[in-house]
Amino acid sequence: MGTFCSVIKFENLQELKRLCHWGPIIALGVIAICSTMAMIDSVLWYWPLHTTGGSVNFIMLINWTVMILYNYFNAMFVGPGFVPLGWKPDTMYLQYCKVCQAYKAPRSHHCRKCNRCVMKMDHHCPWINNCCGYQNHASFTLFLLLAPLGCIHAAFIFVMTMYTQLYHRMKIILRNKTSIESWIEEKAKDRIQYYQLDEVFVFPYDMGSRWRNFKQVFTWSGVPEGDGLEWPVREGCHQYSLTIEQLKQKADKRVRSVRYKVIEDYSGACCPLNKGIKTFFTSPCTEEPRIQLQKGEFILATRGLRYWLYGDKIIDDSFIEGVSRIRGWFPRKCVEKCPCDAETDQAPEGEKKNR
Secondary structure, eight states: OHHHHHHHSSOOOGGGGSSSSHHHHHHHHHHHHHHHHHHHHHHIISSTTTSSHHHHHHHHHHHHHHHHHHHHHIIIOOOOOOOTTOOOSSTOOOOOETTTTEEEOOTTTEEETEEEEETTEEEETTTTTEEEEEHHHHOOOOOOOHHHHHHHHHHHHHHHHHHHHHHHHHHTTTTTTHHHHHHHHHHHHHHHHHTSSSSOOOTTTOSSOHHHHHHHHHOTTTTOOOOOOOOOTTTOOOOOOHHHHHHHHHHHHHHHHEEEEEEEEOOSSSSSSOOOOOHHTOOSSSSSOOBOOOTTEEEEEEOOSSEEEEEEOOOSGGTTTTTEEEEEEEEEEEEETTTTTHHHHHHHEEEEEEE
């Protein structure tokens, strides 16, 4: 298609003023918001970027955005093409334009907004702040075709994101849990398996009935059951079963944390562009802080994602006693595991399994 092979040409820099109009501002704002939110939802919630399907989906989103913007700007800045001023061919069958002081070519019409005679004029579109005509008819039509297709793709991602979040929310409510408590339960299973302990963690607040669990959240009055301080627990558990498990996990986290050495500086930016596109788009979706890193510093990492780690910066010896502490997220590529810890990590592991 010739449109995709052409290059956007500007008659002069004055064409940039077409952007200063409510039509392009709204149109570009909608494109930017929909594209950005679709990409963020796609990566963080719906389809992880490290999977094949997620990568293909992300590339398609970028492709929609690029093609939509290309045809939009092509339609806006290339324009429809104007009848040359002073054009005077065989005038027997032509109309004369008093404003342009020239004859109107066949299929051309004078646009009061553009104040020019437009070749093969279709209409003046406020969304591109220009006329649709001879030169940009294809670009404008492709924009109208691609924009809905891109919106359908984005809407699909939004719907799937909301569906997965709602499904997850209802799933934990019917088990009388919160997202944090589900995470604690998973870590409890991991702790028991890691230490090969002869114990079973039973979540204390699951009443064994989905309806009873549901009623603790949703009531006819809109006020949840109980006082929020004490909760009914299942048989064999007590009010502090969950908090006891949390204390065990905190002690275990201190033992299983890994020491890293900083090999690249990190400014503490939420979404750093200079650390790779995957690091940029997989930034943890949380209000937890990021910490600045300088080459040569040491970090004690306690948890992490594929491209990010969370841990405490080791400042001095007082850190061990909990006196001085700076913690937060940082890119995994900025650190490397201390080789000196490789051997020392094995001994505690053996001790832990024997306890």
